Amino acid sequence: AQSVTQLGSHVSVSEGALVLLRCNYSSSVPPYLFWYVQYPNQGLQLLLKYTSAATLVKGINGFEAEFKKSETSFHLTKPSAHMSDAAEYFCAVRPLNAGGTSYGKLTFGQGTILTVHP
Amino acid sequence: DVKVTQSSRYLVKRTGEKVFLECVQDMDHENMFWYRQDPGLGLRLIYFSYDVKMKEKGDIPEGYSVSREKKERFSLILESASTNQTSMYLCASSTSGRRGEQFFGPGTRLTVL
Numbered sequence: 001a002q003s004v005t006q007l008g009s010h011v012s013v014s015e016g017a018l019v020l021l022r023c024n025y026s027s028s029v030p031p032y033l034f035w036y037v038q039y040p041n042q043g044l045q046l047l048l049k050y051t052s053a054a055t056l057v058k059g060i061n062g063f064e065a066e067f068k069k070s071e072t073s074f075h076l077t078k079p080s081a082h083m084s085d086a087a088e089y090f091c092a093v094r095p096l097n098a099g100g101t102s103y104g105k106l107t108f109g110q111g112t113i114l115t116v117h118p
Numbered sequence: 119d120v121k122v123t124q125s126s127r128y129l130v131k132r133t134g135e136k137v138f139l140e141c142v143q144d145m146d147h148e149n150m151f152w153y154r155q156d157p158g159l160g161l162r163l164i165y166f167s168y169d170v171k172m173k174e175k176g177d178i179p180e181g182y183s184v185s186r187e188k189k190e191r192f193s194l195i196l197e198s199a200s201t202n203q204t205s206m207y208l209c210a211s212s213t214s215g216r217r218g219e220q221f222f223g224p225g226t227r228l229t230v231l
Contacts (some may be wrong), residue, residue, distance in 0.1 A: 009158065034219055043122070043208055043222035044161075090160060104149045104212040105176075106220060112162040 002027045002093045005012065006109035019078040020114050023091030024075050026072065033074040034092040035065055044090060050074060061085070063114075086116045120213040121145070122223035124209055130229045137196040141209030143213050148214040149223075150192035152176075152184060155225070167192055168214070199230045 007022040025031060032051050036044040048059025055067040061084075065076045074091060092106040125140035125194050143150065152162040154175075163176030165184040169200055173184050180189045181203060194212075206227050210220040 036222075041127075041225075043224045044210075045222070046219045094216055101197075104214065104218060104220065105151070105163065105166060108153075108161040110158060 002107055004032055004090075004091050004093045004107055004109040006091050006112050008112055009110065010113045010115065012117065013081045014111075015083055016080050019076070019081045019085065019089075019114065021076040021089050021114065023074045023076065023109060024072055025074065025091075025093045027093065029065070030069055032066065032094040033065075034094070035059065035074075035076050036088065036090045036092060036108075037061075038088045038111075040087070047076070047089075047105070081114075081116045083116050083118070086114055088113045094105040122209055122211055124207075124223040124226050126226050127139040127224060128227050128229075130231065131199050132231050133200060135196075135199050135230075137199050137228065137230075138206055139194040139196075139209075139228070141192045141194070141211075141223055143192075143221070144190065145211065145221070146189065147211035148189075149212045149220075150186065151210040151212075151220065152182075152192065152194045153208045153210065154178070155208055160199050161208065162222075164194065164206050199228075201230050204228060204230045 003026045003073045005024045024065050034049045035047040048057045050067045058064045063078045088111050091109040122143045151166040152164045162178050167173045167186040174226045183195045208225045209223040212218045
């Protein structure tokens with residue numbers, strides 16, 4: 001079964017610094033991968049997704065992620081953190097050859113809380 | 119824009135009560151999902167539905183049931199609420215296509231006393 005590991009439950013950066021949130025997946029076949037963001041007391045919002053096209057994926061709010069098959073990673077980055085980026089971030093995986101039985105199920109990582117200091 | 123709505127943002131119930139959480143989506147999505155979210159555990163799938171009246175257990179179905187009588191509505195039922203079901207509950211929907219992402223509702227924070 002596919003799984004996702006997010007390294008670091010909490011990440012703290014200064015405003016203007018690089019944001020790097022780590023995600024590794026386990027799958028024998030490269031899956032579809034997603035990053036979601038959750039602001040306090042809200043549901044999850046899609047940041048970006050990898051669906052086997054370009055390995056460098058650009059998302060909303062200046063975030064991007066690079067799919068690296070050799071490292072089974074899909075790390076999320078942003079060159080310059082903003083105070084409004086403070087939130088919890090979730091990486092999720094869906095098997096590529098889901099066929100007719102997965103029904104779009106996702107497996108989520110444990111989440112990484114990003115704190116941005118002034 | 120896809121919209122997923124949940125009937126309550128906050129809910130307080132007593133142990134042993136029957137609890138209904140309602141979710142409605144307006145984009146004609148085939149798939150709907152119920153998750154619970156707890157600190158440090160991420161999102162865990164309780165149940166999902168891929169069509170009207172069709173449902174399948176997720177990873178943690180014990181103590182829960184679901185109902186999907188109409189395509190746009192997916193209900194989560196706690197037959198006899200217990201304190202360990204205090205959590206944030208998130209509903210999501212998606213198309214049947216493999217590339218489609220899930221769209222989430224705002225969540226219901228349930229407290230069982």
